[in-house]
Amino acid sequence: xxxxxxxxxxxxxxxxxxxxxxxxxxxxxxxxxxxxxxxxxxxxxxxxxxxxxxxxxxxxxxxxxxxxxxxxxxxxxxxxxxxxxxxxxxxxxxxxxxxxxxxxxxxxxxxxxxxxxxxxxxxxxxxxxxxxxxxxxxxxxxxxxxxxxxxxxxxxxxxxxxxxxxxxxxxxxxxxxxxxxxxxxxxxxxxxxxxxxxxxxxxxxxxxxxxxxxxxxxxxxxxxxxxxxxxxxxxxxxxxxxxxxxxxxxxxxxxxxxxxxxxxxxxxxxxxxxxxxxxxxxxxxxxxxxxxxxxxxxxxxxxxxxxxxxxxxxxxxxxxxxxxxxxxxxxxxxxxxxxxxxxxx
Amino acid sequence: xxxxxxxxxxxxxxxxxxxxxxxxxxxxxxxxxxxxxxxxxxxxxxxxxxxxxxxxxxxxxxxxxxxxxxxxxxxxxxxxxxxxxxxxxxxxxxxxxxxxxxxxxxxxxxxxxxxxxxxxxxxxxxxxxxxxxxxxxxxxxxxxxxxxxxxxxxxxxxxxxxxxxxxxxxxxxxxxxxxxxxxxxxxxxxxxxxxxxxxxxxxxxxxxxxxxxxxxxxxxxxxxxxxxxxxxxxxxxxxxxxxxxxxxxxxxxxxxxxxxxxxxxxxxxxxxxxxxxxxxxxxxxxxxxxxxxxxxxxxxxxxxxxxxxxxxxxxxxxxxxxxxxxxxxxxxxxxxxxxxxxxxx
DNA sequence: TTGTATGCGTTATCAA
DNA sequence: TTGATAACGCATACAA
Numbered sequence: 001x002x003x004x005x006x007x008x009x010x011x012x013x014x015x016x017x018x019x020x021x022x023x024x025x026x027x028x029x030x031x032x033x034x035x036x037x038x039x040x041x042x043x044x045x046x047x048x049x050x051x052x053x054x055x056x057x058x059x060x061x062x063x064x065x066x067x068x069x070x071x072x073x074x075x076x077x078x079x080x081x082x083x084x085x086x087x088x089x090x091x092x093x094x095x096x097x098x099x100x101x102x103x104x105x106x107x108x109x110x111x112x113x114x115x116x117x118x119x120x121x122x123x124x125x126x127x128x129x130x131x132x133x134x135x136x137x138x139x140x141x142x143x144x145x146x147x148x149x150x151x152x153x154x155x156x157x158x159x160x161x162x163x164x165x166x167x168x169x170x171x172x173x174x175x176x177x178x179x180x181x182x183x184x185x186x187x188x189x190x191x192x193x194x195x196x197x198x199x200x201x202x203x204x205x206x207x208x209x210x211x212x213x214x215x216x217x218x219x220x221x222x223x224x225x226x227x228x229x230x231x232x233x234x235x236x237x238x239x240x241x242x243x244x245x246x247x248x249x250x251x252x253x254x255x256x257x258x259x260x261x262x263x264x265x266x267x268x269x270x271x272x273x274x275x276x277x278x279x280x281x282x283x284x285x286x287x288x289x290x291x292x293x294x295x296x297x298x299x300x301x302x303x304x305x306x307x308x309x310x311x312x313x314x315x316x317x318x319x320x321x322x323x324x325x326x327x328x329x330x331x332x333x334x335x336x337x338x339x340x341x342x343x344x345x
Numbered sequence: 346x347x348x349x350x351x352x353x354x355x356x357x358x359x360x361x362x363x364x365x366x367x368x369x370x371x372x373x374x375x376x377x378x379x380x381x382x383x384x385x386x387x388x389x390x391x392x393x394x395x396x397x398x399x400x401x402x403x404x405x406x407x408x409x410x411x412x413x414x415x416x417x418x419x420x421x422x423x424x425x426x427x428x429x430x431x432x433x434x435x436x437x438x439x440x441x442x443x444x445x446x447x448x449x450x451x452x453x454x455x456x457x458x459x460x461x462x463x464x465x466x467x468x469x470x471x472x473x474x475x476x477x478x479x480x481x482x483x484x485x486x487x488x489x490x491x492x493x494x495x496x497x498x499x500x501x502x503x504x505x506x507x508x509x510x511x512x513x514x515x516x517x518x519x520x521x522x523x524x525x526x527x528x529x530x531x532x533x534x535x536x537x538x539x540x541x542x543x544x545x546x547x548x549x550x551x552x553x554x555x556x557x558x559x560x561x562x563x564x565x566x567x568x569x570x571x572x573x574x575x576x577x578x579x580x581x582x583x584x585x586x587x588x589x590x591x592x593x594x595x596x597x598x599x600x601x602x603x604x605x606x607x608x609x610x611x612x613x614x615x616x617x618x619x620x621x622x623x624x625x626x627x628x629x630x631x632x633x634x635x636x637x638x639x640x641x642x643x644x645x646x647x648x649x650x651x652x653x654x655x656x657x658x659x660x661x662x663x664x665x666x667x668x669x670x671x672x673x674x675x676x677x678x679x680x681x682x683x684x685x686x687x688x689x690x
Numbered sequence: 691t692t693g694t695a696t697g698c699g700t701t702a703t704c705a706a
Numbered sequence: 707t708t709g710a711t712a713a714c715g716c717a718t719a720c721a722a
Contacts, residue, residue: 049403049437050437050438051396051399051400051403051437051438052400054396054399055396055397055400058396092394092395092396093395093396170683173683173688174681174683174684176683177681177682177683177684178681178683181526181527181640181641181681182526182527207688210688211683211688214688295526296526331678331684332684333676333678333679334678334679334680334681334684335679336519336522336523336526336679337522338515338518338519338521338522338523338556339519339522339676339677339679343518343552343555343556343559
């Protein structure tokens with residue numbers, strides 16, 4: 001049979017209560033006794049039983065707070081679906097999840113949202129804005145006993161418990177690889193990024209370039225524009241870029257604004273000759289894949305991201321043990337028309 | 346608060362034991378009482394609490410039996426890894442998993458393996474061979490109270506609880522789509538299938554053809570060979586096929602024998618001009634992707650297959666409720682060199 | 691500082 | 707046919 005608190009209590013000649021105090025560092029126990037108990041637990045290789053723990057923890061009904069920049073951003077619909085899946089699975093364990101949404105990437109706004117429920121939550125799940133004030137807030141929350149999990153985007157120099165999301169550099173590498181395959185390794189391409197200030201976007205571009213440099217000398221970059229994840233801006237900028245570079249025959253869309261870029265390409269009459277690689281599979285992107293204008297789109301498993309973040313939050317809440325790794329990376333999946341659209345459609 | 350057996354007991358004026366007997370159909374309860382209890386449970390929308398259930402069920406220490414045709418088949422290494430992951434997660438709930446392996450697809454052998462532990466297991470997870478005797482065995486096991494989950498491959502006309510695996514037809518469709526993208530829609534290709542008798546292999550070919558017919562008139566099939574998932578046979582047959590069709594410029598590898606096919610292509614001096622699409626990412630396949638001879642390989646998330654099958658087994662064991670769907674389909678992922686190999690390598 | 695008692699929700703055993 | 711009670715492993719309020 002497995003090792004339980006009861007068994008440790010017997011073998012070290014104390015009560016179950018004392019073992020509990022020792023193992024959970026609740027204080028009020030004689031150092032010698034504590035030492036003895038710890039040793040026995042160590043020797044027996046004790047690890048708390050989840051089923052028991054879950055049942056006991058249930059009445060505390062822990063609340064997980066989630067903050068997403070999801071307003072006006074269809075990508076997060078799938079993340080939310082994953083969060084809801086996990087919430088349903090954990091309901092029997094007393095877990096509740098509260099999601100707050102915001103529009104855009106304003107640190108002040110994000111701080112305010114955090115403060116709105118920080119005195120009620122046991123865990124924070126956050127798509128963090130890369131700003132010192134957010135990093136500091138994560139630190140002060142940690143001191144108050146509220147760990148933070150970075151979701152979808154990581155934040156530097158912070159004390160977040162772990163990161164759940166994709167590997168942005170890798171996704172850029174894959175984007176370059178697939179573009180090379182689709183163009184036979186010869187293309188004059190443009191880049192449409194979201195924002196130069198977004199770490200993930202820059203990492204994708206860096207990944208793209210490193211593969212290009214190492215393996216595909218026939219790929220030549222002509223121009224780069226910023227869409228700010230906005231379809232209108234994407235449309236305008238792309239029209240301008242295409243006017244300036246009539247020899248452009250491929251576009252690498254790094255982030256949002258996919259629909260705007262594609263509409264500009266169609267408008268300019270370059271639909272046929274253009275090879276476009278994008279990210280994610282929000283409905284408007286799927287539409288463009290179906291139409292054939294986007295040849296491949298690289299997806300980051302948003303549902304799994306939401307699900308896993310909540311599960312990892314629960315694991316930590318229940319066990320108090322540091323995660324096995326501080327980065328849980330979900331794979332980048334290449335999707336083409338046949339992946340996304342039913343054949344008979 | 347949520348609905349518990351205790352609450353139902355109070356409201357229907359009986360003891361918790363009686364409620365348990367009614368809700369779990371253990372018999373020995375007056376029809377009228379049963380009716381009353383059932384009605385209350387119904388009205389309150391009772392659903393058993395998993396944490397409590399897990400704790401109580403723990404001492405029964407259920408054993409899940411798994412049978413895999415994994416000997417000499419590297420694909421199943423990942424499936425096994427997924428099974429082990431799930432086993433570790435469920436250890437605290439008393440679950441144990443016993444894996445039996447076999448070589449090849451002999452129904453008699455599989456029957457024998459089932460019979461070796463069928464009197465000890467609570468659930469069977471099986472990569473079923475599509476044979477009436479196996480289907481019948483699944484039926485008789487069900488009558489004995491042992492449900493079977495079909496893993497990786499489904500079995501027709503059987504009473505298996507559910508299927509966990511990929512959509513083979515869809516994976517064939519994607520294979521055609523990616524081949525068309527890689528060849529600009531113009532290719533004279535050959536097919537190397539595993540076995541004409543394997544349902545999954547035929548479904549992949551069917552999927553390939555349906556997309557080809559609907560969308561890519563420039564793809565022309567020249568020949569088809571059988572590898573029986575054996576590298577030597579694959580090598581021999583491919584050499585022969587290439588001799589017979591010197592104009593072949595693409596190959597669709599449907600199943601195993603990937604390494605053999607690729608070696609034959611290299612041997613014949615067609616490495617440069619050939620576009621090869623394959624399945625899965627076992628080490629030898631990754632090697633060929635790295636070398637650039639395979640342009641894309643379509644993977645079916647073997648780790649997730651193993652993991653999910655065990656989880657679904659547990660869910661059913663714990664809840665006794667029919668799964669939400671009888672087919673749990675894991676997505677087909679297109680992988681290219683940059684997906685599989687580190688850039689700095 | 692330590693021990694005891696009780697509860698979380700379900701299941702199983704024993705007695706009535 | 708039914709009810710009462712103990713058990714699973716952990717947490718905690720309360721008593722000593």
